[in-house]
Amino acid sequence: MKLRLSVYLDPGLMAQLTKLAHRKVQPRSLIAEAANASFLTPDDADRREAALARRLDRMTRQVERLERDLTISAEALALFIRFWLTITPPLPDSAQTAHWQKDANVSNRSSRPWVDALQGAKPLAEVSINKGNDSTSGQTRHRNEAKA
Numbered sequence: 001m002k003l004r005l006s007v008y009l010d011p012g013l014m015a016q017l018t019k020l021a022h023r024k025v026q027p028r029s030l031i032a033e034a035a036n037a038s039f040l041t042p043d044d045a046d047r048r049e050a051a052l053a054r055r056l057d058r059m060t061r062q063v064e065r066l067e068r069d070l071t072i073s074a075e076a077l078a079l080f081i082r083f084w085l086t087i088t089p090p091l092p093d094s095a096q097t098a099h100w101q102k103d104a105n106v107s108n109r110s111s112r113p114w115v116d117a118l119q120g121a122k123p124l125a126e127v128s129i130n131k132g133n134d135s136t137s138g139q140t141r142h143r144n145e146a147k148a
Contacts, residue, residue, distance in 0.1 A: 007032070
């Protein structure tokens with residue numbers, strides 16, 4: 001059993017309701033009832049929230065997959081560099097001494113973490129992240145030492 005309700009509508013809204021009822025070949029009261037039910041039912045908000053949660057979960061999985069792939073790529077590069085350094089013949093002693101004296105002032109501070117990583121002390125990805133965080137303090141320290 002349905003209950004009766006009298007509603008006053010704006011003339012423009014009544015015209016839209018009449019057109020839709022005529023197009024759907026349904027009575028106006030049925031279309032108004034469906035519109036009220038749709039408006040009052042919270043299912044639409046729940047569906048949107050569930051869809052949003054699914055999208056966020058999918059994006060989280062994609063970011064985790066990218067992070068895993070990036071770690072694998074960094075470790076593969078580290079293995080290649082370690083292999084390359086292993087098969088590359090060392091410089092003669094005289095050239096090596098000259099090279100280390102020339103390079104000691106500039107790159108010793110910046111290359112030491114990489115050397116440690118390549119020797120297996122830490123994963124290369126961890127050294128890269130830490131190096132990025134410490135780069136500004138290292139540059140300031142290097143500039144201050146150069147002035148002194």
